[in-house]
Amino acid sequence: MHIPTSYTFSIYPMKSMNLKNLLLFLLLIGFLSCSAPKEEKSTSIESPITQEEAEQKKLILFFGNSLTAGYGIEEEDAFPGLVATKIDSLNLEYRVVNAGLSGETTASGLSRLDWFLEEEPAIFILELGANDGLRGISLDETKKNLKAMIQKVRERFPDTVIILAGMQIPPNMGQAYTATFEKMYPEVAKEEKVHLIPFLLEGVAGDAELNLPDGIHPTEAGHQIVFKTIWPHLENYL
Incomplete structure (x- = not known):
């Protein structure tokens, strides 16, 4: 949303106003004073545990795209949120921690991964590659990024503990590309010795x-x- 940087008001000198205009002016000032938004007091919901206690818990990091982020629904209703509830x-x-980002490819995921590795995750779930496939990105590149x-x-x-989430794509890019894409995940899991x-x-x-309605992103159900x-x-790892 664009917010103008300045506003210009033209106010006539009070002495040039007749009584009627003066009354209207005072009424306007009074209305603006009443309708101006009041400064909101910051509120917080107390957690049953302190921040320090929360940080002492082991971290499960979901790193993915819009599927992980819960595109189109509330974040707590996406599968990482359901895991947290369980x-x-x-x-x-x-x-x-839900580190899902809509539109993420394996290349962009690799570039932002360091931001989320300031703290050691006990379990790291990698869910990326679908956007690569839908865009027809070279699967050699996708595989290299997943492994990296x-x-x-x-x-x-x-x-x-590293868990790789396998993915499949529609045959839009051709049967050969689709089949190679599907095989890529078991290959990466085997080569890197991670859970699939x-x-x-x-x-x-x-x-x-x-x-x-887009046919791609799951509903809450x-x-x-x-x-x-x-x-x-x-x-198995908890």
């Missing part, structure tokens, strides 16, 4: 009732299914 219900000593992100996390934090979720959108992709897909993989 963890809280079980009183596990973990906290979840995994290696960067491992080099900095050798004890971090075979297909993140299992049971959701292609179902109109579980996706937003779709994210519930995604959560059920990934939870068994996470549960």
Whole structure:
């Protein structure tokens, strides 16, 4: 939203006003004084735990694109938020950070990953590549970027559990490209020795009732299914 940097008001000298105009002027000033927004007091909701206590919990970092971010729905209803809710219900000593960004490719993800590695994650879930596939980006480049992100996390934090979320794409780019894309994730997981979720959108992709009108992003109900897909993989490490 653009906010003008200055406003110019023209106010006539009071002596030139007749009584009627003076009364109107005073009424206007009074109206503006009453309708001007009052300064809001900052409010906060007290958490049952302190910030220090929260930081002592082990970190689960979801790093991905709009699927992770929960495009089109509330963030807490996206699968990382559902994981956080499940963890809280079980009183596990973990906290979840959703580092999903709409439109993210593997190249842009690699460039911003350092921002999220200031703290060691106990579990790192990598969900990227779908936007590469939809844009027809070279799969050699995509694979190289996925491996580079995994290696960067491992080099900095050798004890971090790394989980790679597999993905599939529609055959828009041709059958050969689509098949190679699908095989890429098991190959990366095997070569880098990380845990693989075979297909993140299992049971959701292609179902109109579980996706937003764009046919790509899951609804709240779709994210519930995604959560059920990934939870068994996470549960092994909690």
